[in-house]
Amino acid sequence: MTTTIQENGNQLIASFNGRLDTAAAVPTTEAVKPLMDAANREIILDCSQLEYISSSGLRIFLSIRKEAAAHGSKVIVKNINSDIRQVFMMTGFISLFEIQ
DSSP, X not given: OEEEEEEETTEEEEEEEEXXXXXXXXXXXXXXXXXHXXXXXXXXXXXXXXXXXXXXXHHHHHHHHHHHHHTTOOEXXXXXXXXXXXXXXXXXXXXTSEEO
């Protein structure tokens, strides 16, 4: 699992590649700390290369959303595959995030 963060104007774009499971949760939490530190900016979570997300991964996404909301910003989740969309629907995350 790899996570990269890029700046694009006032946006931060985090790209996830691989499986965001329990084993990947700790290093991913560390990798997304810059998003938490700049939560006043619009955050894009690009999931085009994300193959799987566990409850640990969902907690990371929720933490990012909470921090952004506390700063009056928003989080957009882009390019989720059908399996991840199903997980978002079953857990109610589909209504917590703007999905593109």
